[in-house]
Amino acid sequence: MDVDVKGDIYEGLLQKNAEDTKSGAGQYFTPRPLIKAIVEVMRPQPGMTINDPACGTGGFLLAAYAYLSDPKNFKLDIKQKKALNLSTFSGKDIVDNVVRLCVMNMFLHGIGGDESPIEVGDSLISDPGNRYDIVLTNPPFGKKSSITIVNEEGKADKETLIYERQDFWATTSNKQLNFLQHVKTLLKIQGKAAVVVPDNVLFEGGAGETVRKKLLAECDVHTLLKLPTGLFYAQGVKANVLFFDRKPASEKPWTSKLWIYDLRTNTHFTLKTNSMVSEDLKDFVKCYNPTNRFERQETDRFKVFSYDDIMKRDKVSLDIFWLKDESIEDSANLPAPEILAKEIADNLEAALEQFNEIYQDLGS
Numbered sequence: 063m064d065v066d067v068k069g070d071i072y073e074g075l076l077q078k079n080a081e082d083t084k085s086g087a088g089q090y091f092t093p094r095p096l097i098k099a100i101v102e103v104m105r106p107q108p109g110m111t112i113n114d115p116a117c118g119t120g121g122f123l124l125a126a127y128a129y130l131s132d133p134k135n136f137k138l139d140i141k142q143k144k145a146l147n148l149s150t151f152s153g154k155d156i157v158d159n160v161v162r163l164c165v166m167n168m169f170l171h172g173i174g175g176d177e178s179p180i181e182v183g184d185s186l187i188s189d190p191g192n193r194y195d196i197v198l199t200n201p202p203f204g205k206k207s208s209i210t211i212v213n214e215e216g217k218a219d220k221e222t223l224i225y226e227r228q229d230f231w232a233t234t235s236n237k238q239l240n241f242l243q244h245v246k247t248l249l250k251i252q253g254k255a256a257v258v259v260p261d262n263v264l265f266e267g268g269a270g271e272t273v274r275k276k277l278l279a280e281c282d283v284h285t286l287l288k289l290p291t292g293l294f295y296a297q298g299v300k301a302n303v304l305f306f307d308r309k310p311a312s313e314k315p316w317t318s319k320l321w322i323y324d325l326r327t328n329t330h331f332t333l334k335t336n337s338m339v340s341e342d343l344k345d346f347v348k349c350y351n352p353t354n355r356f357e358r359q360e361t362d363r364f365k366v367f368s369y370d371d372i373m374k375r376d377k378v379s380l381d382i383f384w385l386k387d388e389s390i391e392d393s394a395n396l397p398a399p400e401i402l403a404k405e406i407a408d409n410l411e412a413a414l415e416q417f418n419e420i421y422q423d424l425g426s
Contacts, residue, residue, distance in 0.1 A: 263302075
């Protein structure tokens with residue numbers, strides 16, 4: 063069998079494994095149609111270096127590999143093919159077992175030489191020193207970073223982990239804000255990033271506001287994709303994809319316009335009965351206009367906001383909506399009862415998880 067065929071079979075097994083929510087495997091699995099659309103608009107080029115600091119089972123790296131190795135996109139020579147397999151991709155994840163799955167996934171697609179480009183470890187501990195052309199990542203959701211300490215009596219306590227780093231704009235225990243700052247560090251000047259972030263990154267005050275202001279000033283934060291619920295195995299998650307380019311030092315802010323695509327309002331997905339497919343993201347890819355993102359047109363779902371408009375908003379919030387929710391406007395347009403029931407169950411489960419975290423914090 064061809065190596066890539068084996069790789070595709072393995073990817074299918076990973077997806078099946080992720081669907082078994084009891085095993086917890088789903089938290090490391092980003093929906094493949096979403097990854098494919100992100101790679102399509104990011105348009106990696108041969109010779110670029112691509113990194114994922116929270117790589118899970120390797121979905122982003124594999125999708126970028128598929129894009130670069132597709133003869134419809136590029137006609138690679140032998141030297142370029144070798145570079146693609148040996149020196150293009152790198153990744154890191156904190157969970158041993160997941161890294162094993164990822165290493166095998168890469169190996170079955172022919173990526174990596176004698177040593178795997180995937181490492182085990184906590185990406186946030188320090189600046190690794192390497193810089194990349196593209197960073198694609200879906201960092202783990204969960205409000206705080208913590209470590210488990212076992213005391214002399216054998217009792218396990220969770221201790222909040224705060225990363226003190228010179229390259230960070232703000233010191234916080236919020237894991238997603240730390241990953242956003244870490245991604246900025248990993249990028250070369252003119253490097254490009256696409257990061258999946260939960261809603262709290264868009265509106266949280268304090269460190270959140272500091273990070274947003276600095277990101278808007280030091281990077282060109284040009285696109286935000288608001289994702290519908292029902293995509294991720296972590297229930298009730300409201301997530302977005304933030305696209306930005308790192309820029310050299312400047313007195314003027316680099317962000318001039320933020321384009322927001324709202325795929326959330328009046329859109330309903332479930333993991334099994336109505337899962338997202340590539341067709342659902344076609345309009346976003348078209349609106350993004352990857353061949354020239356400076357020539358974009360506004361549509362009902364795609365709106366542009368100026369830097370000055372955003373700075374005037376409370377806490378510099380990027381959590382912006384303009385579409386009317388039809389289910390609120392008209393009871394005849396309510397989603398099917400099973401979708402409503404599932405959303406209520408997801409929201410309750412998410413709330414329960416948050417209360418559990420608060421309980422653990424109070425106990426430590």
